[in-house]
Amino acid sequence: MELGLASKDATWWVFTFPAFFGSKILLDVYVIFSLFMAFLSVSLLSWAFAVGGIAWKNGRNQQGRLPIPGPRGVPIFGSLFTLSRGLAHRSLAAMAWTRANTKLMAFSVGSTPVVVASDPHTAREILTSPHFADRPIKQSAKSLMFNRAMGFAPNGTYWRLLRRIASSHLFSPKRIIAHEDGRQLDCTIMLRNIANEQKVLGFVSLRKHLQFAALNNIMGSVFGKRYDQIKDSEELEELRDMVKEGFELLGAFNWSDYLPWLSYFYDPFRINQRCLKLVPRVRKLVKGIIEKHRLSESKRLSDSADFVDVLVSLDGEEKLQEEDMVAVLWEMIFRGTDTTALLTEWVMAELVLHPEVQAKLQLEIDSAVTNKTLTDADMAKLPYLQAVVKETLRIHPPGPLLSWARLSTSDVQLSNGMLVPANTTAMVNMWAITHDPRVWEDPLEFKPERFLEADVDVRGGDLRLAPFGAGRRVCPGKNLGLVTVNLWVAKLVQHFKWVQDLCGHPVDLSEVLKLSCEMKFPLHALAVERDGTVLP
Numbered sequence: 001m002e003l004g005l006a007s008k009d010a011t012w013w014v015f016t017f018p019a020f021f022g023s024k025i026l027l028d029v030y031v032i033f034s035l036f037m038a039f040l041s042v043s044l045l046s047w048a049f050a051v052g053g054i055a056w057k058n059g060r061n062q063q064g065r066l067p068i069p070g071p072r073g074v075p076i077f078g079s080l081f082t083l084s085r086g087l088a089h090r091s092l093a094a095m096a097w098t099r100a101n102t103k104l105m106a107f108s109v110g111s112t113p114v115v116v117a118s119d120p121h122t123a124r125e126i127l128t129s130p131h132f133a134d135r136p137i138k139q140s141a142k143s144l145m146f147n148r149a150m151g152f153a154p155n156g157t158y159w160r161l162l163r164r165i166a167s168s169h170l171f172s173p174k175r176i177i178a179h180e181d182g183r184q185l186d187c188t189i190m191l192r193n194i195a196n197e198q199k200v201l202g203f204v205s206l207r208k209h210l211q212f213a214a215l216n217n218i219m220g221s222v223f224g225k226r227y228d229q230i231k232d233s234e235e236l237e238e239l240r241d242m243v244k245e246g247f248e249l250l251g252a253f254n255w256s257d258y259l260p261w262l263s264y265f266y267d268p269f270r271i272n273q274r275c276l277k278l279v280p281r282v283r284k285l286v287k288g289i290i291e292k293h294r295l296s297e298s299k300r301l302s303d304s305a306d307f308v309d310v311l312v313s314l315d316g317e318e319k320l321q322e323e324d325m326v327a328v329l330w331e332m333i334f335r336g337t338d339t340t341a342l343l344t345e346w347v348m349a350e351l352v353l354h355p356e357v358q359a360k361l362q363l364e365i366d367s368a369v370t371n372k373t374l375t376d377a378d379m380a381k382l383p384y385l386q387a388v389v390k391e392t393l394r395i396h397p398p399g400p401l402l403s404w405a406r407l408s409t410s411d412v413q414l415s416n417g418m419l420v421p422a423n424t425t426a427m428v429n430m431w432a433i434t435h436d437p438r439v440w441e442d443p444l445e446f447k448p449e450r451f452l453e454a455d456v457d458v459r460g461g462d463l464r465l466a467p468f469g470a471g472r473r474v475c476p477g478k479n480l481g482l483v484t485v486n487l488w489v490a491k492l493v494q495h496f497k498w499v500q501d502l503c504g505h506p507v508d509l510s511e512v513l514k515l516s517c518e519m520k521f522p523l524h525a526l527a528v529e530r531d532g533t534v535l536p
């Protein structure tokens with residue numbers, strides 16, 4: 001009875017007050033308030049009953065023989081806060097391990113249903129399935145033209161064309177060999193700059209040298225253009241700034257990707273405006289370079305031709321629109337720069353922290369390589385070097401969640417009986433797999449020797465360690481990336497002994513997760529020139 005009276009009272013004042021004041025404001029407020037309460041009740045109810053959170057309403061994760069378990073998260077947001085802050089790979093791993101949800105865990109990020117695999121078997125099923133060959137596209141990626149580049153193009157004719165062009169003209173073994181001179185040149189400049197910095201400052205801050213070498217290297221093989229730090233400082237600064245801004249925008253957590261209604265009033269990082277500002281700058285730079293290639297005398301495509309030459313020369317069905325060329329070229333600069341530089345930085349940090357590993361590596365290089373100039377061909381004689389790089393990829397995978405997720409294009413039945421419905425974002429937590437004691441013995445220890453005892457294919461063949469992903473969307477730059485990192489690490493330790501700067505800058509392995517996972521505090525160390533080595 002009391003309840004009835006209360007609601008009668010409420011109806012009375014809601015209708016009388018507006019009449020009294022001659023306005024409809026209170027009526028409007030009442031309508032909005034009621035709608036809000038209804039929305040809240042529906043959200044609370046769906047949340048209360050949805051395992052995996054709000055995006056899994058109607059039991060969509062219960063359709064298979066085996067339901068997909070997962071946390072409910074909080075109403076409306078689901079597990080969004082787990083992903084938007086801090087180190088998502090670690091939080092998701094902890095969630096999967098404590099709940100024994102490693103095979104597959106369902107959770108909600110706002111209104112997006114997500115599954116994450118944290119074991120090698122399910123990871124393989126997802127990454128190699130043709131039904132997971134699409135990617136969910138973020139708003140920033142779309143605004144930055146990445147939907148026309150390889151990484152985000154939907155699985156179809158256009159994406160297959162891009163992969164074919166790239167694998168035969170940029171990433172083929174012949175092309176990688178042809179660009180070795182460039183890799184050597186960029187490394188030589190880096191070694192000299194490091195020696196100078198050590199002399200002037202008494203220590204070396206390695207990141208900027210690696211980033212410059214990586215940027216110049218990819219610019220060389222993609223655009224046929226290398227920058228001189230002094231002569232081209234203005235253009236170089238502009239390029240660096242554009243790459244940095246692009247990284248920030250793509251790496252930023254954009255709330256409205258998961259709660260679309262937020263885009264109307266909440267954009268804390270001003271992602272849309274910043275994308276709109278960046279795109280014309282990218283177009284201007286890349287189109288300028290394409291134009292120069294078109295104007296230069298048409299040359300027969302040699303093995304060492306750059307990627308712009310290749311794209312410009314395409315004809316018939318393979319011919320790309322200029323806008324598409326801009327997107328493809330921009331993506332290559334983008335993907336090729338940070339991954340190589342940050343993986344090399346992680347390797348060097350581990351070598352500084354493990355002087356015994358560094359000494360063993362130097363011994364291997366000194367005894368295997370008699371001529372003093374290390375080449376790509378020498379890498380086959382350096383199994384310990386490869387083990388060091390693999391162990392670094394295991395302990396610090398540059399994309400701990402494999403950077404870009406996959407999207408199911410239809411309902412997919414997994415072999416364990418779970419059913420992933422169409423339009424679900426699927427992630428693989430590679431970090432959780434490489435740190436799982438059931439998969440790797442002593443997973444927290446840096447022990448390159450483990451890869452001497454048993455060889456592991458890191459290029460997508462063995463899902464216990466697949467830092468480049470796997471399946472048809474596996475990283476096409478994996479061979480180029482590995483060749484570059486192997487050569488540069490070998491040369492860095494051949495010429496210098498890297499010692500921890502305990503007084504000024506002790507090594508800190510804290511991570512920060514952006515587009516990739518990098519060292520939170522850039523590596524500083526003492527680079528002591530080794531006896532008997534002459535800088536090139």
Ligand code: HEM
Nearest residue numbers: 151335336339398399402467468469470473474475477481
């Ligand atoms: C250490 C180096 C690198 C690492 C760890 C790495 C890692 C990855 C990962 C995890 C993926 C997603 C794979 C998947 O979904 O299964 C990927 C995709 C991709 N990577 Fe790499 N990458 C590296 C170097 C490079 C380089 C040097 C380039 C180009 C110059 C490159 C270009 C790409 C592209 C274009 C894609 C998208 C492929 C597609 O969706 O079809 N990556 N990479």
